[in-house]
Amino acid sequence: MLDKLKHLNLSNRLPVVIRDREWVNRWKSNLWRVTGSLLSVWGHTEKAVNLLSRAVEADKGNLELRLALSQLLIRSGRGPEAVSHLQQTMVSMGTNANLLYWLGEAYTLEGNQAATLEVLDRAASMSPTVPEVWKAKAKLYRQQEQFSQALACLERATAGDPRDLNALNEKGLVLMDLGRTEDALMCFEGCLKLRWRFAPALANKGICLGKLGRYFEATVALKSALKFGPPEAAIYNNLGVALGHLGCHPEAVQAYEKALELAPGDWEVMSNLAAAHGKCGQFDAALNYFDQVLEQKNQDPLVLNNVGHCLEELNKRDRALVCYRQALGLEPSNRTLVFNLGACLINMGELDESLEFLNSHTQEDPEDRKAYGLMGEIYDRLQKFDLAIDCYNKCLGLE
Numbered sequence: 271m272l273d274k275l276k277h278l279n280l281s282n283r284l285p286v287v288i289r290d291r292e293w294v295n296r297w298k299s300n301l302w303r304v305t306g307s308l309l310s311v312w313g314h315t316e317k318a319v320n321l322l323s324r325a326v327e328a329d330k331g332n333l334e335l336r337l338a339l340s341q342l343l344i345r346s347g348r349g350p351e352a353v354s355h356l357q358q359t360m361v362s363m364g365t366n367a368n369l370l371y372w373l374g375e376a377y378t379l380e381g382n383q384a385a386t387l388e389v390l391d392r393a394a395s396m397s398p399t400v401p402e403v404w405k406a407k408a409k410l411y412r413q414q415e416q417f418s419q420a421l422a423c424l425e426r427a428t429a430g431d432p433r434d435l436n437a438l439n440e441k442g443l444v445l446m447d448l449g450r451t452e453d454a455l456m457c458f459e460g461c462l463k464l465r466w467r468f469a470p471a472l473a474n475k476g477i478c479l480g481k482l483g484r485y486f487e488a489t490v491a492l493k494s495a496l497k498f499g500p501p502e503a504a505i506y507n508n509l510g511v512a513l514g515h516l517g518c519h520p521e522a523v524q525a526y527e528k529a530l531e532l533a534p535g536d537w538e539v540m541s542n543l544a545a546a547h548g549k550c551g552q553f554d555a556a557l558n559y560f561d562q563v564l565e566q567k568n569q570d571p572l573v574l575n576n577v578g579h580c581l582e583e584l585n586k587r588d589r590a591l592v593c594y595r596q597a598l599g600l601e602p603s604n605r606t607l608v609f610n611l612g613a614c615l616i617n618m619g620e621l622d623e624s625l626e627f628l629n630s631h632t633q634e635d636p637e638d639r640k641a642y643g644l645m646g647e648i649y650d651r652l653q654k655f656d657l658a659i660d661c662y663n664k665c666l667g668l669e
Contacts, residue, residue, distance in 0.1 A: 315346045333363055340372050349379030367397035374406055386410055401427040401434050408440060417447045435461050439470050446474075451481050469499020476505070480512050488512040503533035510542055519549040537566045537573075545576055553583045571597040575607055578614070587618050605638050612644045621648050639665045 322339040329335060336359045343352035353376045360369055370393035377386040387410055393403045404427035411420035424441040428434060442457035455478040461471035476491035492509040496502075506529035513522040526543035533539055544559035560577040567573050578593035594611040601607060608631050615624035625648045628641050635641070646661035 315342070318342055319346070319348075331363070333359070336363070337368070337372065340376070344372065344375050344379060347379060349376050352376035353380065365392075365396075367393040367400055367403065370396070371400075371403055371406065378410070383410060383414065398426075399430045401430040401437055404430070405434075405437055405440065408444070412440075412444060412447070415447075417444050420444045421448065433464055435464060435468055435471070438464075439468075439474065442471070442474055442478075446478065446481075451478055454478050455482070467498040469495045472498065473502070473505045473508075476512070477508050480508055480515075483515075485512040485515040489516070501528070501532060503529040503536065503539065505529075506532065507539050507542060510546065514542075514546055514549065519546055522546040523550060535566075537563045541567075541573055541576065544580070548576070548580050548583070551583075553580050556580045557584065569600060571601045571604060571607065574600075575610060578610060582614060582617070587614055590614055591618070603635065605635070605640065608635075608638065609640050609644065612641065616644065616648060616651075621651060624648060639667065 319339070319342055322335065322342060326332070326335050326339055336355070340352050340356050340359070343349075343355060353373065356369055356373045356376060360373075370389045374386045374389045374393065377383075377389065387407070390403055390407045390410070393400070394407065397403065404423045408420040408423035408427065411417070411423060421441065421444045424437055424444060427437040428441060431437065438457055438461045442454040442461070445451075445454035445457060455475060458471045458475040458478060461468050462475065465471075472491050472495035476488045476495060479485070479488035479491060489509060489512045492505055492512065495505050496509075506525045510522040510525035510529065513519075513525060523543065523546045526539055526546055529539045530536065530543060540559045541563045544556040544563065547553070547556035547559065557577070557580045560573065560580060563570075563573050564577065574593045574597035578590040578597070581587070581590035581593065591611070591614050594607060594614060598604065598607045598611055608628075612624050612628050612631075615621075615627065625645060628645050628648075632638060632641050632645070642661045643665035646658045646665060649655070649658035649661060
């Protein structure tokens with residue numbers, strides 16, 4: 271038997287594997303892209319860019335690698351480099367909707383809205399059913415406050431993918447921008463039918479309900495948004511507003527405090543927190559926050575009015591009067607400010623000055639019934655009862 275084997279001249283040999291060169295290149299490309307992504311996630315952005323740049327140089331015809339590098343440059347905020355790289359890619363490999371979309375993202379980083387809109391229009395004409403292009407156009411239109419155009423784009427996006435939660439949520443926000451609160455609410459509820467724990471839609475639903483005066487339902491939705499999503503200052507702030515309307519002022523204070531932890535120095539949150547402290551009778555705390563707000567917003571009539579109210583409660587009417595006058599100088603026809611200034615003068619015993627001020631106001635605004643009520647009170651104190659009755663009748667709309 272051995273002699274026969276020798277005659278056949280057989281010998282042991284390793285199996286030959288013929289590798290597909292295209293498969294190898296594809297495997298290497300995937301490895302480069304995955305490695306670059308991992309480096310980026312780990313915070314080594316510069317290393318990731320260098321790795322993918324070398325990979326593109328080694329395989330210049332690989333569109334996936336070129337696109338991965340472009341996306342990395344965009345995510346790292348290097349807009350000009352991304353624009354240059356994408357333009358070179360389109361020159362050498364041709365244009366498609368995906369490249370145009372990312373070129374639009376790169377132009378957005380540069381703040382070049384005209385160029386962004388131009389390339390997105392081209393992308394939409396090449397691939398009219400791609401939702402991402404329409405969402406990008408809608409975002410741009412919304413930034414420009416062209417809400418009707420933004421809505422039209424989002425309707426195209428949702429037509430392409432009716433289950434796109436982000437597009438539906440954005441559509442609801444644009445409807446809110448347009449003042450169509452009921453329609454916006456239906457849009458957010460549509461999102462929640464697809465995914466009932468979708469935190470952005472829960473938060474926006476809560477805001478809608480608050481705008482519609484449905485404050486209890488608003489608190490439920492906003493608390494659910496905080497349960498299923500990350501804590502956000504805007505959610506806590508709107509929760510505080512809803513709780514305040516329900517008369518739950520201590521709970522509103524807690525909500526505003528959490529909002530301020532997430533957004534330190536936010537004057538709107540501080541103003542709301544100050545007002546909530548005032549509702550709780552904590553006027554010193556309210557004034558402390560209002561003073562911080564005034565450092566940023568000393569030309570805001572609403573803030574000045576609220577500060578004046580707190581100062582009155584603290585028996586600091588002289589300072590309150592200054593706030594009311596300053597606010598009224600900014601909004602001379604604001605009836606609330608007129609009433610508060612007139613009432614403050616009455617409480618200080620300055621009846622003649624208050625009467626002169628209110629007389630001047632009612633000549634310009636004869637329909638302000640509350641002003642007539644204050645004038646009636648002044649005439650009553652001055653024992654000019656006929657004039658007091660006349661003013662009270664005007665206050666009640668009897669004349």
